[in-house]
Amino acid sequence: METIRGRRSLDLDLNELNARLTNYTRVILDLGTGDGRYVHHLAERNPRWFVIGVDACRENLREHSRMKLPNALFIIARAQVLSNELNGLISHITINFPWGSLLESLLTGDSMLMHKLELISRPTTSIDVRLNGGALAEQGWTLEAGAEQIYNNLIYSGWRVKTPMLMSSQALRDFPSTWAKRLAFGRDPHAMQLSGCI
Ligand SMILES: C[S@@+](CC[C@H](N)C(=O)[O-])C[C@H]1O[C@@H](n2cnc3c(N)ncnc32)[C@H](O)[C@@H]1O
Numbered sequence: 001m002e003t004i005r006g007r008r009s010l011d012l013d014l015n016e017l018n019a020r021l022t023n024y025t026r027v028i029l030d031l032g033t034g035d036g037r038y039v040h041h042l043a044e045r046n047p048r049w050f051v052i053g054v055d056a057c058r059e060n061l062r063e064h065s066r067m068k069l070p071n072a073l074f075i076i077a078r079a080q081v082l083s084n085e086l087n088g089l090i091s092h093i094t095i096n097f098p099w100g101s102l103l104e105s106l107l108t109g110d111s112m113l114m115h116k117l118e119l120i121s122r123p124t125t126s127i128d129v130r131l132n133g134g135a136l137a138e139q140g141w142t143l144e145a146g147a148e149q150i151y152n153n154l155i156y157s158g159w160r161v162k163t164p165m166l167m168s169s170q171a172l173r174d175f176p177s178t179w180a181k182r183l184a185f186g187r188d189p190h191a192m193q194l195s196g197c198i
Contacts, residue, residue, distance in 0.1 A: 001083035002076045004058055006066035014085045024050040026091040031079045032102045034178055036064035041176040043072035054079060080105055080112040090120045093127045097179040099135040107139060109153035126197040127159060132183050133190040147192040161196030
């Protein structure tokens, strides 16, 4: 599994990963983490949690992966083909404002992604997906229809998900990720959140 810290990449195997996870109460996985700001925020404020950020694009991760928090880790991978080393380890999954193939997989109910979400989960894993109107419009969906489609795909894959909720502009402003801030102060500050558990 390829991890990154600043400009350096490092291969981490299952034993090394398990050693790092010892003594943490929760393992959070942020898929499509972008620049990793959300991971940084969670790890800094929750020293008993281990927080993992995953993104397909290494350039995005340079700045925040440089920090030396013992409870944060950044992995370079496509969400659909995440390493099996994460199987059964994750207590909470977040997917914040996805675009590109990550959003497409959620919209199509791509079995590679859906199966991967199931494999990395524990029996009590929870999930939060936050969606923005602009990214959905690029894939030909309105915010409401896209959120409903993803809701249905998650239900079909065995997740118990609550009805999608609109995120207020205040909620977007307060949300500690780079993309939330961009949306909150941009031209189209519309977003929805889906929350559920396995
Ligand atoms: C709009 S950004 C959101 C970043 C971050 N979650 C935030 O809230 O600031 C979407 C991110 O999804 C990543 N992404 C898209 N497809 C992906 C995939 N298949 N696997 C992993 N990351 C992906 C992109 O590289 C990008 O960094």
